Amino acid sequence: xxxxxxxxxxxxxxxxxxxxxxxxxxxxxxxxxxxxxxxxxxxxxxxxxxxxxxxxxxxxxxxxxxxxxxxxxxxxxxxxxxxxxxxxxxxxxxxxxxxxxxxxxxxxxxxxxxxxxxxxxxxxxxxxxxxxxxxxxxxxxxxxxxxxxxxxxxxxxxxxxx
Numbered sequence: 001x002x003x004x005x006x007x008x009x010x011x012x013x014x015x016x017x018x019x020x021x022x023x024x025x026x027x028x029x030x031x032x033x034x035x036x037x038x039x040x041x042x043x044x045x046x047x048x049x050x051x052x053x054x055x056x057x058x059x060x061x062x063x064x065x066x067x068x069x070x071x072x073x074x075x076x077x078x079x080x081x082x083x084x085x086x087x088x089x090x091x092x093x094x095x096x097x098x099x100x101x102x103x104x105x106x107x108x109x110x111x112x113x114x115x116x117x118x119x120x121x122x123x124x125x126x127x128x129x130x131x132x133x134x135x136x137x138x139x140x141x142x143x144x145x146x147x148x149x150x151x152x153x154x155x156x157x158x159x160x161x162x
Contacts, residue, residue, distance in 0.1 A: 001038070001080045002034040003028070003031055003032050003080060004031065004032050004033070004051070004080040004081065004083070004144070005032070005033050005034075005035065005077045005079045005083070005101075006032050006033070006078050006079065006080065006081040006082075006083065006084055006121070007034075007036070007068075007079045007082045007083070007097075007101075007122070007146055008020040008021055008024075008025060008034065008035070008036040008037075008083050008084075008152075009034070009037055009038065009039070009068060009083065009084045009086075009090045009094070010038050010085050010086040011038055011039050011040055011080060011086055012038050012040060012041060012042040012060050012065070012112060012142050013036055013041040013042065013065045013066060013067075014038070014041070014042035014045055014046040014049065014109070014112055015045075015046045015049040015111050015112045015125070015128070016049075016085040016086055016111070016128060016132065017036035017037065017038065017050075017086075017109050018036050018046075018049050018063050018065070019049055019053060019128070019129055019132050019156045020034065020036060020055050020083070020085055020096050020132050020135075020136060021034045021035060021036035021058065021063065021155065022034075022058045022059070022063060023058065023080075023132055023133055023136045023161050024136050024139070024140075026058050026059065027136060027140060028105070028140065029076070030142070031144075032140075033070065033077070035071065035077070035079075036066075037046060037066050037067060037068035037069075037070060037071055037098065038065065038066070038067065038068060039067075039068055039088075039094075041065045041066055041067050042112075043064055043065050043066050044065055045060075045063050045160070046063065046111075046125075047110065048083070048111065048113075048121055048122050048125040049111070049129075050063070051122065051125070051131070052122070052126055052129040055126075056133075068094070068095060071094070071095075071097070071123055072095035072108050072126075074098070076098075078098050078100070078101075079093055079097050079098075079099060079101040080102065081101055081102050081103075081104070081156060081158070082097055082101045082103045082104075083103070083104045083105070083106055083160075084092070084103075084104075084105045084106070085105075085106050085132070086107070086108065086110060087105075087107055088093050102152060102153045102156055103153075104109060104153070104156040104157040104159070104160055105150025105157070106132075106135055106159060106160040107160060108128050108131055108132060109121045109124065109128055111124045111125040111127075111128045112130055117148040120132050128161060134162065135159050135160070138159045138162060139156065142155045142156070
């Protein structure tokens with residue numbers, strides 16, 4: 001069976017959505033192909049997001065900040081799930097995604113907006129990384145093949161309330 005495609009969306013695509021993409025791709029064992037994008041991409045992955053990923057043993061080589069426009073093109077992969085991970089992106093008018101993907105919102109604090117010295121900022125990145133990790137594991141534990149679409153959509157949305 002082909003992997004199910006998951007798109008994580010955020011405004012800047014520099015931290016939360018990037019970490020979610022990396023976590024799911026590394027943990028999915030071929031069941032999912034994760035992507036990330038932003039409505040107004042920052043153009044670079046935040047260095048503290050990269051640090052959180054590498055300190056926890058996740059690969060970062062393919063990660064880049066990109067526009068959600070890449071995934072609304074005719075040759076883009078068809079998404080099975082589209083998950084917003086920041087409140088601003090959840091409020092924006094998203095492109096129409098082909099294939100009617102299941103959508104959900106998983107709100108996380110914006111670590112890129114953290115203030116203080118680098119160590120204080122990193123603590124916030126590490127905390128958000130752990131929160132994303134928990135939700136990705138919950139997502140992976142859903143019995144995808146045993147749930148009908150409505151139950152699956154409810155399950156993915158309920159993860160955002162954890």
